[in-house]
Amino acid sequence: MGKKVQNRSTKNDPVIQELPLACADEAAAVEFLEKQRWGDHPACPHCGDTSVYQMKDSKTEERQANFRWRCNGCKSQFTVRKGTVFEDSRIPLRHWCYGFWRASTSKKGVSALEIHRHTGISYKSALFLLHRIRFAMSDSAPGPLSGDVEVDETYVGGKPRYKGQSKPGRGTNKQAVMAMVERKGRVRTKVIANVTAKTLSKEIRKNIDPEASRLLTDENQAYRGIGAEFKNGHAAVHHARKEYVRGDVHSNTIEGFFSIVKRGLNGIYHSVSKEHLHRYLSEYEFRYNYRHLEDGDRTVAAIRGADGKRLLYREPVKSA
Numbered sequence: 001m002g003k004k005v006q007n008r009s010t011k012n013d014p015v016i017q018e019l020p021l022a023c024a025d026e027a028a029a030v031e032f033l034e035k036q037r038w039g040d041h042p043a044c045p046h047c048g049d050t051s052v053y054q055m056k057d058s059k060t061e062e063r064q065a066n067f068r069w070r071c072n073g074c075k076s077q078f079t080v081r082k083g084t085v086f087e088d089s090r091i092p093l094r095h096w097c098y099g100f101w102r103a104s105t106s107k108k109g110v111s112a113l114e115i116h117r118h119t120g121i122s123y124k125s126a127l128f129l130l131h132r133i134r135f136a137m138s139d140s141a142p143g144p145l146s147g148d149v150e151v152d153e154t155y156v157g158g159k160p161r162y163k164g165q166s167k168p169g170r171g172t173n174k175q176a177v178m179a180m181v182e183r184k185g186r187v188r189t190k191v192i193a194n195v196t197a198k199t200l201s202k203e204i205r206k207n208i209d210p211e212a213s214r215l216l217t218d219e220n221q222a223y224r225g226i227g228a229e230f231k232n233g234h235a236a237v238h239h240a241r242k243e244y245v246r247g248d249v250h251s252n253t254i255e256g257f258f259s260i261v262k263r264g265l266n267g268i269y270h271s272v273s274k275e276h277l278h279r280y281l282s283e284y285e286f287r288y289n290y291r292h293l294e295d296g297d298r299t300v301a302a303i304r305g306a307d308g309k310r311l312l313y314r315e316p317v318k319s320a
């Protein structure tokens with residue numbers, strides 16, 4: 001193996017070396033997903049029994065073309081799809097591998113059009129696949145946020161009604177989004193109906209531990225009331241007065257995150273509908289929350305996120 005050829009991202013990353021084949025060959029895709037989901041200990045998804053075996057074709061003694069397993073305990077059959085976001089899909093698993101890989105590693109995200117072009121599945125199937133993958137990526141930072149937490153709100157999607165207006169969100173069809181970011185830590189976003197003190201406070205109470213945090217915002221009055229509930233205080237920079245940093249008080253972390261989201265949404269996703277926006281945001285959150293991992297480990301984290309979410313997925317209700 002040529003030592004000079006390997007670069008930093010693949011040197012210690014066996015997953016990245018296996019992914020190209022898993023994205024091209026169905027049997028390799030199945031084995032890859034089995035290994036990532038179950039490791040060396042496959043177990044029956046129905047009864048938990050670890051006495052399971054791969055079903056073989058009676059004539060050829062090869063593994064069955066449908067890649068089924070059978071459980072000695074409860075006699076049921078299953079595949080690696082069982083219990084995941086791809087359980088009820090007929091899209092080949094090699095394309096799921098490709099989607100997980102691209103969505104986990106592309107800085108700005110991947111579009112359904114790209115998946116459609118690169119895999120040959122229909123555009124509609126590509127959309128379905130990516131929404132399921134985004135769902136697998138959701139809840140990437142469970143539990144309350146704490147420490148120094150920057151909170152801000154912005155508007156995404158749609159087009160501004162007036163060119164050059166100073167408040168791009170108000171009076172347009174853009175959607176309000178708030179984000180909460182731990183300095184050097186995790187991020188969480190919420191699609192919100194409005195940016196009133198009541199709405200912002202409600203989300204802050206739900207997502208940040210007031211006993212173990214300091215709230216960092218801009219001068220927006222809406223944060224004043226909730227700020228008083230924080231044990232470590234509330235500090236704000238006054239952007240309107242061109243104050244951006246005062247000691248360690250600033251909102252650089254959250255502005256960095258918002259700029260990644262906006263660059264991605266503007267560049268790749270031509271029209272993100274309101275009912276899907278939270279899924280796109282899950283994808284950005286996921287990549288941010290797992291930014292310290294190598295590409296392969298991040299891809300595996302997304303695949304593991306697909307576990308146990310099958311029954312939780314709800315197709316969005318079509319907006320009128």
Ligand SMILES: [Zn+2]
Nearest residue numbers: 044047071074
């Ligand atoms: Zn069983």
